[in-house]
Amino acid sequence: MTSPTVSVKRVSECFVKPQHDHSQDAKQPIYLTPFDLPFLNLNYSQKGLLFAKPPPSENQHFSITTFLNNLRNSLSATLTHFYPLAARLATRKQQNPPSYVIYIDPENSPGVKFIHATVDVSVSDILTSTYVPSVVHSFFDLNGAICHDGHTLPLLSIQVTELTDGIFIGGSVNHVLADGTSFWLFMSSWSQIFKSNVNENACFVSRTPIFKRWVLEQHDPITSLPFSYPDEFIERYERPQHLKERFFHFTTASVSKLKTKANTECNTEKISSLQAVSALLWRCVTRARHQPLNSETICKLVVSNRGRANPPMSEDYFGNPIGSVSATTTVEELMAHGLGCAALRIHEAVRSHDDKAVKTQVARWYRNPVVYKMSGLLPPNITHIGSSPRFDMYGCEFGLGKAVAARSGMMNKGDGKVTMYPGREGGGSMDVEVCLLPEYMMDLECDEEFISALIEE
Known part of the structure; x- marks a missing residue:
């Protein structure tokens, strides 16, 4: 059982950008739709995978430094295909009538946040606890952020947490950009590129993401919200304390x-x-x-x-x-x-x-x-x-x-x-x-x- 006082220590963080420059078409705004905009108040979606480190007989060949470098390099290659994840949200205000047009702006692409952290917890501590230990919440970045915060916060943050005998790879993704199907398509593609020992010529993915937005017939693809200021629709939710x-x-x-x-x-x-x-x-x-x-x-x-x-x-x-x-x-x-x-x-x-x-x-x-x-x-x-x-x-x-x-x-x-x-x-x-x-x-x-x-x- 993990101690309630155990804490995750952040060792380093950086931003990872796509390995290759986008085409001019890929720099065009991606406008949010009636599927996306209702989720602006929701928190980032957080999902991750817990791995065991290689067994002791193989562990002498395992280097966390090499592993992290390979993760960053393959992430950069993957973002060449999933470039909106490296971008930020942007808003264009219109006066008559007052409206808020929110879109993904690939021109503003600071990158995906990548964090390396450590914690004095074992894989068994996580798996044998009756209830999910609270330390698991610290395996993810952007706790408390809502999707509208994607104007200034990364649309995707990856945290790699090193346990005593394991590794947790956790992703926090902006929900207006990606649902579960999209997130796991990204994760699968990243894993595929990682396993290909990525280099300049090895960033192939078997499934190419489609970013062209679905639009209801006879409706403008540029969808707006009837607000003048974000305070008119923003709400920050406090989850129950004793859940x-x-x-x-x-x-x-x-x-x-x-x-x-x-x-x-x-x-x-x-x-x-x-x-x-x-x-x-x-x-x-x-x-x-x-x-x-x-x-x-x-x-x-x-x-x-x-x-x-x-x-x-x-x-x-x-x-x-x-x-x-x-x-x-x-x-x-x-x-x-x-x-x-x-x-x-x-x-x-x-x-x-x-x-x-x-x-x-x-x-x-x-x-x-x-x-x-x-x-x-x-x-x-x-x-x-x-x-x-x-x-x-x-x-x-x-x-x-x-x-x-x-x-x-x-x-x-x-x-x-x-x-x-x-x-x-x-x-x-x-x-x-x-x-x-x-x-x-x-x-x-x-x-x-x-x-x-x-x-x-």
């Missing part, structure tokens, strides 16, 4: 069992593994909260709009084209019926989020532009499920072999926030990070339906 964060592992067999149970109860085959696990979490978190039976309960899932728009966007679209879907019922209804009924509600919400729904939401935003406030995104009756077990997190190896774990930072979390990860062993297994207030976490840990789902028979 508990815990990882739960669902094996391939336990996920399969949940999926079969949900489909059997509904006499269908259309409920997915993710929908079945989400339904379990919705039911068990709601039960742990002891809400009144007649009160409303909501399960909200973050979804990518790439494949839902028609024509679809490429999976290599680099941006933040996400939306959310919600399943809503009363606590009494949720508890009176089984897992299948909850999963079917989620399935129907996901299925109905089609091209028409995406374009309707965007058109509605144009009529009434809004910037989300974190204080309104996590009401006390919601189970909010984000990220995806389909992201290829463990394919990012950086010459260290497969990571032993994936972790997130402290930002954008509150009571009821759930983050999905692939299980390290693959095969459809999942890791689920649940954030709850202490009294609710205690009840979840004793919930019979929840615990039995985690145990293989």
Whole structure:
């Protein structure tokens, strides 16, 4: 168990720029869209990978100095393809009517921040702790920053933290620039270039990011906000002080069992593994909260709009084209019926989020532009499920072999926030990070339906 007084020491920091100059086309402004602008108040998204250092028999050949140099060089080569990550946000104010045009300005490209830090903590300290140790939050930069701060702060900051027997590579990325799909595309490309022993002629990536913005037909690609000053829409959110964060592992067999149970109860085959696990979490978190039976309960899932728009966007679209879907019922209804009924509600919400729904939401935003406030995104009756077990997190190896774990930072979390990860062993297994207030976490840990789902028979 790590000591609450352990602290991360920053050894050095620098800024890494793209290895090659951009073409003139790549220096043009990238205007933010109705998918991106609502996230200006959100914190930076923070995800990272924990690696074990090479074993003692090989450790004599491992040099942290060489490793860091290779990381910086390969990052520079990767930024040649992902050049907006090295840029900053910019704003153009318009007077008549008053409006705020925010865009990514590749002409202003100070680089990606790169930090080397150390901490007197072991890999085991991180993995064996019941709850995510608070020191993990210090494995990430830009704690407390919101996306609008990207005017002056880097859009991406990488912190490499050296543990006593491990290395953590954590990324803090501005959410108006990149969603989870985009972030892991970047990480995968960086790892690919790192493994190619980067040099002047070795900066090939197998998937090229697409920065051209999706625009709703008959709408101006330059989207503005109806404000004169940032104070009119900026809100800085304070996460609950005593939030508990815990990882739960669902094996391939336990996920399969949940999926079969949900489909059997509904006499269908259309409920997915993710929908079945989400339904379990919705039911068990709601039960742990002891809400009144007649009160409303909501399960909200973050979804990518790439494949839902028609024509679809490429999976290599680099941006933040996400939306959310919600399943809503009363606590009494949720508890009176089984897992299948909850999963079917989620399935129907996901299925109905089609091209028409995406374009309707965007058109509605144009009529009434809004910037989300974190204080309104996590009401006390919601189970909010984000990220995806389909992201290829463990394919990012950086010459260290497969990571032993994936972790997130402290930002954008509150009571009821759930983050999905692939299980390290693959095969459809999942890791689920649940954030709850202490009294609710205690009840979840004793919930019979929840615990039995985690145990293989």
